[in-house]
Amino acid sequence: xxxxxxxxxxxxxxxxxxxxxxxxxxxxxxxxxxxxxxxxxxxxxxxxxxxxxxxxxxxxxxxxxxxxxxxxxxxxxxxxxxxxxxxxxxxxxxxxxxxxxxxxxxxxxxxxxxxxxxxxxxxxxxxxxxxxxxxxxxxxxxxxxxxxxxxxxxxxxxxxxxxxxxxxxxxxxxxxxxxxxxxxxxxxxxxxxxxxxxxxxxxxxxxxxxxxxxxxxxxxxxxxxxxxxxxxxxxxxxxxxxxxxxxxxxxxxxxxxxxxxxxxxxxxxxxxxxxxxxxxxxxxxxxxxxxxxxxxxxxxxxxxxxxxxxxxxxxxxxxxxxxxxxxxxxxxxxxxxxxxxxxxxxxxxxxxxxxxxxxxxxxxxxxxxxxxxxxxxxxxxxxxxxxxxxxxxxxxxxxxxxxxxxxxxxxxxxxxxxxxxxxxxxxxxxxxxxxxxxxxxxxxxxxxxxxxxxxxxxxxxxxxxxxxxxxxxxxxxxxxxxxxxxxxxxxxxxxxx
Numbered sequence: 001x002x003x004x005x006x007x008x009x010x011x012x013x014x015x016x017x018x019x020x021x022x023x024x025x026x027x028x029x030x031x032x033x034x035x036x037x038x039x040x041x042x043x044x045x046x047x048x049x050x051x052x053x054x055x056x057x058x059x060x061x062x063x064x065x066x067x068x069x070x071x072x073x074x075x076x077x078x079x080x081x082x083x084x085x086x087x088x089x090x091x092x093x094x095x096x097x098x099x100x101x102x103x104x105x106x107x108x109x110x111x112x113x114x115x116x117x118x119x120x121x122x123x124x125x126x127x128x129x130x131x132x133x134x135x136x137x138x139x140x141x142x143x144x145x146x147x148x149x150x151x152x153x154x155x156x157x158x159x160x161x162x163x164x165x166x167x168x169x170x171x172x173x174x175x176x177x178x179x180x181x182x183x184x185x186x187x188x189x190x191x192x193x194x195x196x197x198x199x200x201x202x203x204x205x206x207x208x209x210x211x212x213x214x215x216x217x218x219x220x221x222x223x224x225x226x227x228x229x230x231x232x233x234x235x236x237x238x239x240x241x242x243x244x245x246x247x248x249x250x251x252x253x254x255x256x257x258x259x260x261x262x263x264x265x266x267x268x269x270x271x272x273x274x275x276x277x278x279x280x281x282x283x284x285x286x287x288x289x290x291x292x293x294x295x296x297x298x299x300x301x302x303x304x305x306x307x308x309x310x311x312x313x314x315x316x317x318x319x320x321x322x323x324x325x326x327x328x329x330x331x332x333x334x335x336x337x338x339x340x341x342x343x344x345x346x347x348x349x350x351x352x353x354x355x356x357x358x359x360x361x362x363x364x365x366x367x368x369x370x371x372x373x374x375x376x377x378x379x380x381x382x383x384x385x386x387x388x389x390x391x392x393x394x395x396x397x398x399x400x401x402x403x404x405x406x407x408x409x410x411x412x413x414x415x416x417x418x419x420x421x422x423x424x425x426x427x428x429x430x431x432x433x434x435x436x437x438x439x440x441x442x443x444x445x446x447x448x449x450x451x452x453x454x455x456x457x458x459x460x461x462x463x464x465x466x467x468x469x470x471x472x473x474x475x476x477x478x479x480x481x482x483x484x485x486x487x488x489x490x491x492x493x494x495x496x497x
Contacts (some may be wrong), residue, residue: 011106011116011337019106023205026057027224030070031217037063042226044201047113047345048335048380056200059225064192064235067221071163071190072240074218079160079188081216086185087137092213094130097123097174097206104205108173109336111199113344113381114300116336122299126175128463129479133182136484140187147494155493160188161266162242164487165235167194167228167256169247170347171302173202176247179463179478181210181220187487189243192221194232198347200224237262243487246270247304250427250472268476268486270304270468272401273429276422277307277458278444280415281315283434284456289323291458292407295432297331297385298459300343301405302351304473305430305452305461308402311421314411321389321409325370328385328407333376345381346404352381355404362388362395362408372406399425415440423449429469430460451477 025041026033034057041055059067097104105119112119142157164184168176177193184191195203207222225231235241236259244260245268246253253271260267277295279288295307312320336344346352356375363369367388376382383404391397391408398410412418422431430452435441445453451469454460461467466477476486 016106016110016337019103020054020110020201022103023107023201024208025054025204027059027063027067028204028207028220028222029063029067030073030221031211036060042197044111044198045348046110047347050349050379050381053110054201056204056224058227059223059231060227061231061234064223064225064231065238067192067223068163068165068235068238068240070218070221071192074216075160075163075190078190078216078219081188083137083140083186083188086188087134089210089214090130090134090137090182090185093210093215094127094134096209096213097127097130100209101127104174104202106337107205108199108202109344111201112170112173113347114336115341115344118299118344119336122172122175125461125463126172126178129175129178129182132463132479133186133484136183136481137186140484140488142490151496153495153497155495157491157493158488159491161487161489162189163240164189164191164243164245165194165232165241166191167232167244167246167248168196168203170196170198171299173199174206177203177206179467179483180245181206183478183484184487185215185219187484189487190219192223192235194223194225194228197224197226197228233259236260236265239263242266244268245476245486250474253474266486268478269474270476270478271429271472271474272427273304273306273469273473274308274399274401274425274427275305275430275432275450276425276448277310277432278418278422278434279310279312279316279320280418280433280435280437280440281313282436283316284436285316285320285323287456288320288434289327291432291434291454291456292324293327294458295454296407297328297343297405300346302347302403304401306403307407307432307458309398309421310407310409311412311418312409313418314413317409317411321370321387324407324409325387328387328405329371331385333382333384335380343385343405345376346383347381349381351403352383355383355402355406358397358400358402359386359388359406362391362397365392365395367391367395367408393421393424401427415444419444419447423447426472427469428471429473430454432458
């Protein structure tokens with residue numbers, strides 16, 4: 001494995017500073033940037049060095065209520081805004097994001113750690129949600145029908161849910177925002193967004209872009225805080241809020257659903273994953289290893305869609321592991337702004353230490369380290385790309401989401417065994433299947449207990465497709481034609497003729 005960062009920096013410190021300095025650092029309430037109450041701030045780290053990048057506003061509960069006040073006040077007029085106007089705002093924001101992709105990618109790399117090429121890919125992916133929902137805004141429709149007895153007419157219409165609270169994660173700082181904000185804008189809902197404390201800068205830049213694109217004051221409000229529970233719970237329990245959407249851990253999601261029950265909120269939850277990557281004996285191994293690298297190493301493995309368990313037929317397991325080890329060992333680890341780097345740091349020390357603990361647990365239970373298996377040395381929160389074989393099913397990594405660059409290989413004997421292993425988890429977000437047998441492919445896709453399946457491909461995320469899971473991975477869908485329905489209520493009018 002090559003673990004020495006490239007010696008030639010591709011980005012100058014002056015440019016890094018300029019990109020960070022250009023972003024507002026406050027709360028955004030009622031169309032204005034402002035300080036948090038009492039001027040409170042919290043720091044944002046560069047995970048490649050552990051050094052503080054900048055301080056940003058740190059809201060308290062009163063700031064959160066002020067943001068909801070602004071959202072509630074803006075809702076009536078925003079709901080009446082013509083769909084074409086809402087769509088054009090999203091389209092304009094899409095174009096601004098595309099124009100500023102380089103700066104946004106650098107900003108994301110600085111606060112989250114992923115290599116610039118990964119950040120650039122997320123910018124392109126995240127922007128597409130705005131383009132997609134700019135087109136969906138004018139496609140919201142109801143229906144007109146005749147009652148079976150012929151005496152009345154039945155009119156159904158779609159209307160915005162109302163003020164929404166959006167809590168976004170740190171791992172995809174732009175895309176997790178655009179795929180919530182896009183459909184809400186298209187549907188005519190106002191919003192309060194709470195970005196992750198670890199990576200708030202990209203969302204702050206996005207809010208600035210939407211304002212420039214013409215989003216009216218109060219429609220989108222941003223409240224950053226280091227005390228999420230204290231600031232968000234009063235909003236969730238406020239009867240004026242009508243929807244909650246959250247992307248994050250299942251543990252936190254369960255608590256939020258409990259809080260939302262008081263107000264019977266519309267709720268969308270995109271929670272944890274434990275994605276199986278099932279390779280059958282007839283799979284094209286070149287294709288399977290290519291897919292494995294995408295499914296495992298996208299976002300340094302810090303993705304709910306990341307392949308967490310490689311479940312490989314015993315007839316090809318050794319060769320698959322050998323090829324995967326070769327590819328993982330060739331990855332270059334380093335600061336994401338440097339040329340030639342494939343793998344950046346994990347987002348914080350806590351995440352790096354969790355990955356190390358999970359790997360150590362597997363090794364203690366008999367797993368063999370083929371490559372990697374240890375944290376990086378020196379500054380930053382690095383962990384070496386790792387492949388483990390002979391991993392027993394009792395290992396924590398069979399049950400827990402790794403969220404790091406670690407690929408454990410398990411084996412199975414027949415199709416029934418492979419599917420059973422894949423489904424042996426409380427989670428059900430995504431699974432991956434590699435086989436050249438069409439009948440097996442369709443049968444297995446039907447049997448897998450996940451909301452999404454990648455068949456002979458290692459990436460499933462697409463703005464035009466419904467993203468979401470089942471079981472402990474949550475409910476609701478983001479993206480696709482289904483995505484906007486999460487922000488719409490159905491009203492029925494019975495008409496007597």
